[in-house]
Every structure is written in C-alpha cells, then in structure tokens.
Amino acid sequence: MEKPLVSFILTYYDLPVEMFCECIDSILALSLQPCEREVIVIDDGSESSPMNDLMKYGEDIIYVRQQNQGLSGARNTGIQMATGEYLQFVDGDDLLAKVPYEHCLGLIRNSHPEMVIFDFTKTSPEDKPYKDSPLQSGCDYMRHQNIRGTACGYLFRRSILGDLRFTPGIFHEDEEFTPQLILRAETVRVTNAEAYLYRVRPNSIITDQHIRKKIKKINDMQGVLLRLNTMADRMPTNDKTALRRRVAQLTMDHLYNIIVQTKSHHYLERKIEELRKAGLFPLPDKDYTTKYKWFRRLTNSPKGISLLMHIIPLTKKER
Numbered sequence: 001m002e003k004p005l006v007s008f009i010l011t012y013y014d015l016p017v018e019m020f021c022e023c024i025d026s027i028l029a030l031s032l033q034p035c036e037r038e039v040i041v042i043d044d045g046s047e048s049s050p051m052n053d054l055m056k057y058g059e060d061i062i063y064v065r066q067q068n069q070g071l072s073g074a075r076n077t078g079i080q081m082a083t084g085e086y087l088q089f090v091d092g093d094d095l096l097a098k099v100p101y102e103h104c105l106g107l108i109r110n111s112h113p114e115m116v117i118f119d120f121t122k123t124s125p126e127d128k129p130y131k132d133s134p135l136q137s138g139c140d141y142m143r144h145q146n147i148r149g150t151a152c153g154y155l156f157r158r159s160i161l162g163d164l165r166f167t168p169g170i171f172h173e174d175e176e177f178t179p180q181l182i183l184r185a186e187t188v189r190v191t192n193a194e195a196y197l198y199r200v201r202p203n204s205i206i207t208d209q210h211i212r213k214k215i216k217k218i219n220d221m222q223g224v225l226l227r228l229n230t231m232a233d234r235m236p237t238n239d240k241t242a243l244r245r246r247v248a249q250l251t252m253d254h255l256y257n258i259i260v261q262t263k264s265h266h267y268l269e270r271k272i273e274e275l276r277k278a279g280l281f282p283l284p285d286k287d288y289t290t291k292y293k294w295f296r297r298l299t300n301s302p303k304g305i306s307l308l309m310h311i312i313p314l315t316k317k318e319r
Helices: 017-028 051-060 070-081 098-110 138-144 173-184 211-233 237-262 265-277 290-299 302-318
Strands: 006-012 037-044 062-066 086-091 115-121 154-157 188-197
Touching: 006 017, 006 070, 017 037, 017 051, 017 086, 037 051, 037 070, 051 062, 062 070, 070 086, 098 115, 098 188, 138 173, 138 188, 138 237, 154 173, 173 211, 173 237, 211 237, 211 265, 237 265, 237 290, 237 302, 265 302, 290 302
Parallel strands: 006 037, 006 086, 037 062, 115 188
Antiparallel strands: 086 154, 115 154
8 A cells, every 4th residue: 555645743632623623624625635645633631532523534534542641742653653755743723724835745746855844824824926945955954044943844754753753741842853853854945835824822832821831941941952962062063063053043042031931130140050061151153143143242241131131021022
C-alpha cells in the first residue's frame, strides 16, 4: 500500500469541539485524495472525549486517546504513528488556509524539498502573489534569518526527524525542537504563502497567566537555552553559527519576557547572572536585527537595564 503524502498530527485537550471540527474540516477541504493524507488526532487525556462528535469523520481520521502527557507527549505519539512522507503539526484550535496551503503542497510535489517554511496569519490570508525562495539548506536559512519557533510552521519530510522528539513536561518545547529540525533539512523552500490561520483562545497554554506557570515558563525557557547552547558546542562550524544566532535571539526574547511577566528588577538581575555563568550573557555583539542590536546595547549597562524595566511594560500595555 502506497504511503500518504502528508500525515497531519492534531493534538486535542479540552478544546471546544466545534472549533476542533473546524480544524479537521480545513484539512479535509484540501485537494489531497484520501490515500494521500493521514489525519491523526491525539486526544491527550481530555476530561471529556470528543469521540462522539468525531464519529462523522469515519475513516477520514485516526483517533487515539492516551493518558495526559502534555503537548510534547501527544505530538511524539503522533510522530510514532505517522506513515506519511511529510509531516504537518496542527494545533487543534487553528486552521489550515486552503489556497495558500495548496501552494505549499504544490511545492513538495514539484520540487520535493525536505522542508517548506510558510507564513502565519491571524486573519483571512491576503490574496497576493506568492514568492518562493530557491532551494537552500536549513543551516544557510538559519544563519541569515530569524526563524519562527512554532513547529506548526513547517511541512517537512518525516525521514529527517531521525531520533528527534519533543522534550516532555516543559513549556517552549517548540523552541528546542524547531531549530534542530531545520538544521537537519538539506533542502528548504521558503514561501510567503499565509498557509496557517492562528486563532487565539482564552485559557490556552499560551494565554494562561497563573503566577506558578509564569515562573515555570521562564525556567523552562532557560533550560531550553542551556541545552541548545550545549548542542551548538558539538556542531560543525556552520551549524554552530546558525544555532548560536537562534540562541542569542531566544535569550533576548527570554529577558524581554522576564521583564514583561515579572516586572521585577531583582528577579531580572538574578536571571541575568545565571545566564552570565552559563556563557549566554552579555548577548553576542552581532547586528542580527535592529531590535536585537538596541536590546543588546541597553542590557550592557545598569542604566540601560533600568530603562528597559520602565519602557517595556509600558510599551506592552500600550499595544
């Protein structure tokens, strides 16, 4: 039996069922024939199983219910089950945009890259001409571009995964997984097609603001930074350069989020000292982006840090 072209791995945990069905419908609306697609639903031990509502999909989906293991565990189960040539992660409260995603499917059919990197949108995708990059390696892409952390932004060959899996039990699992995945891709196509429709849902993992979760998110992010930094030490020169850029960007974002989430100068100084001991601070003297350049300069002095403490929460509030 011929394997599917794409395995879609959907995770479910106590989502509004109507929203989740819209997600499935957006996949089934694609031009893929039933034999070309595999829709794997991993119910990660939700309090109420959506199985009755999913019966209408029949053999169009594969439904698996497991004990709660978190997003990483659910995705790892999906990876283990998938048989498609390519994999696509889809969060159950989001959608695939039909026309732009069809463009991504066209890219894998015509040029057979190991990975397609596409854009996200929070509104209806713009009707615009698509711009696609020539084939390049994931390493070259990461050396010169900022990447999007979420694993849902990539359509990739299952074969490049090897033993790579998501780290269980942490927040920011995508930030650890995605750069490693991109570095494994020898051929990448980048397109501006807005193929993924991201929907913000109250009380989701991202929007939950309980203080203990805030602190765990901060500590988990620091753990990701330390592990990626250690990995970079063991890599060939070009891969190391690419991953170092990503670690520097993530460290900047980490410090920014500490300020926004805690508004505590003392806590920020403590975390900076921990990063300094790990060799992650001060930030590398690189002009990656304008934002990075100015943030690096400000964090290099006590006065600059004090200024950031005052302006970042205000800027966040104004937005």
